[in-house]
Amino acid sequence: MTTHRTDVCIAGGGPAGVFLGLLLARAGVDVMVLEKHDDFFRDFRGDTVHPSTVNLIDALGLRAAFDAVPHEPLPQLDAVINGIRIHLVDFTTLPPPNRFITLMPQWDLLDMLAEAGSRHPSFHLTMGAEVAGVTERDGRVTGVVTTSGDAIEARLVVAADGRTSTVRDALGFTPEGAQVDTDVLWFRVPRPERPLPDTLGWASTAGVVITIPRPEYLQCALLVRKDEHFDTVEAFRDRVVQIVPRLAPVIEAVASLDDVKRLNVQINRLPRWWRPGALCIGDAAHAMSPVFGVGINYAVQDAVAAARVLIPVLRPRGSVKDAADEALDAACEAVQRRRERPTAMMQAIQRRAHVLLGTGRVAQLIDNPPTRAQRTVLRLALPVLRRVVAQVVGYGFRPERL
Numbered sequence: 001m002t003t004h005r006t007d008v009c010i011a012g013g014g015p016a017g018v019f020l021g022l023l024l025a026r027a028g029v030d031v032m033v034l035e036k037h038d039d040f041f042r043d044f045r046g047d048t049v050h051p052s053t054v055n056l057i058d059a060l061g062l063r064a065a066f067d068a069v070p071h072e073p074l075p076q077l078d079a080v081i082n083g084i085r086i087h088l089v090d091f092t093t094l095p096p097p098n099r100f101i102t103l104m105p106q107w108d109l110l111d112m113l114a115e116a117g118s119r120h121p122s123f124h125l126t127m128g129a130e131v132a133g134v135t136e137r138d139g140r141v142t143g144v145v146t147t148s149g150d151a152i153e154a155r156l157v158v159a160a161d162g163r164t165s166t167v168r169d170a171l172g173f174t175p176e177g178a179q180v181d182t183d184v185l186w187f188r189v190p191r192p193e194r195p196l197p198d199t200l201g202w203a204s205t206a207g208v209v210i211t212i213p214r215p216e217y218l219q220c221a222l223l224v225r226k227d228e229h230f231d232t233v234e235a236f237r238d239r240v241v242q243i244v245p246r247l248a249p250v251i252e253a254v255a256s257l258d259d260v261k262r263l264n265v266q267i268n269r270l271p272r273w274w275r276p277g278a279l280c281i282g283d284a285a286h287a288m289s290p291v292f293g294v295g296i297n298y299a300v301q302d303a304v305a306a307a308r309v310l311i312p313v314l315r316p317r318g319s320v321k322d323a324a325d326e327a328l329d330a331a332c333e334a335v336q337r338r339r340e341r342p343t344a345m346m347q348a349i350q351r352r353a354h355v356l357l358g359t360g361r362v363a364q365l366i367d368n369p370p371t372r373a374q375r376t377v378l379r380l381a382l383p384v385l386r387r388v389v390a391q392v393v394g395y396g397f398r399p400e401r402l
């Protein structure tokens with residue numbers, strides 16, 4: 001067993017953990033990020049990078065590195081409801097300079113951030129290190145232990161290990177929130193030869209499909225009820241093509257149901273995000289649904305809010321030893337105070353969207369062809385809706401600045 005010592009030990013190298021690690025290390029705070037996998041390459045991660053995150057990347061001076069990674073900026077997004085294409089989101093209505101959402105495979109984003117972190121001597125990222133639990137003394141968390149038996153002593157332990165957080169469990173915390181009755185079936189197909197306009201989602205009475213363009217293929221999601229299962233791959237393909245007829249030429253790429261991964265959708269939140277010596281952020285504090293693809297953004301915003309209050313405490317006049325435990329606890333409490341409300345507001349919207357999407361009611365919003373009244377409503381409502389959705393998706397509530 002080896003014992004390491006650091007100021008902040010972060011469990012989880014997802015967007016929340018890597019971003020916080022980078023921000024702390026940049027300020028000279030010694031930080032260890034422990035990621036249980038050997039690399040960042042995992043398919044289940046979302047791909048969206050929001051204008052608020054791009055603004056932060058600009059502020060960190062990482063724009064050139066970011067632009068060097070292939071990604072797909074989307075200034076506008078459509079939804080196809082009952083066969084009617086609607087320009088639903090217009091990011092060009094946002095304030096400059098970043099008036100787009102961009103799609104970058106999350107592993108590329110994390111690699112880029114980790115690379116930026118590695119330029120700071122106090123940034124230590126260990127891949128293949130799985131946190132098994134926390135250590136405590138007199139009611140205060142003092143560090144973590146890994147499954148390989150290593151111990152890390154830290155002034156502060158941050159749980160950024162996602163929706164099934166081990167650290168959160170070890171802290172004795174249980175997230176609260178009614179179950180969402182939707183799951184996501186995650187699959188990929190080659191891009192159809194006839195290009196698809198950038199489309200957020202497709203809804204019909206048969207269901208809802210999301211299509212995310214990745215450089216060489218489309219990452220797709222079919223929303224299903226939690227109790228809904230397909231017996232054959234043909235039944236699955238039929239359902240997808242019913243919703244998105246334009247995927248018919250490529251859907252055979254889903255060769256068997258093994259190519260379809262079920263992802264458990266959750267929306268929940270911790271009543272308390274911190275304990276003396278420990279803080280939960282990102283999905284570990286509040287699991288976000290994939291609806292509107294805001295989970296990464298919210299994880300990053302938590303990291304920025306945390307860095308802003310932790311840095312002055314952990315580095316008063318350059319000496320970590322001066323940081324009083326009480327000041328550290330007050331900083332953790334401040335993170336929850338700052339981030340809880342914007343998170344709750346977004347989760348409330350996601351819940352409503354799930355009701356609309358899960359019950360198929362969204363497809364009943366527009367007839368094909370639309371009635372005269374529907375056309376009038378669309379003409380009047382859409383210009384406002386486009387701006388509002390762009391703001392909510394692009395920035396969420398209470399965007400953070402460095």
Ligand SMILES: Cc1cc2nc3c(=O)[nH]c(=O)nc-3n(C[C@H](O)[C@H](O)[C@H](O)COP(=O)(O)OP(=O)(O)OC[C@H]3O[C@@H](n4cnc5c(N)ncnc54)[C@H](O)[C@@H]3O)c2cc1C
Binds near residue numbers: 131299
């Ligand atoms: C199907 C699906 C699609 C989604 N699509 C999008 C999208 O397009 N855009 C979007 O913004 N959001 C999306 N989300 C939500 C988004 O993925 C999360 O909200 C976001 O990734 C949360 O970031 P995080 O850093 O808190 O946690 P995570 O991204 O879950 O990262 C946690 C990290 O901790 C590691 N870890 C776990 N346990 C341990 C341990 N014991 N020790 C060490 N490491 C550990 C994990 O390997 C992981 O790397 C989607 C969610 C789902 C379910």
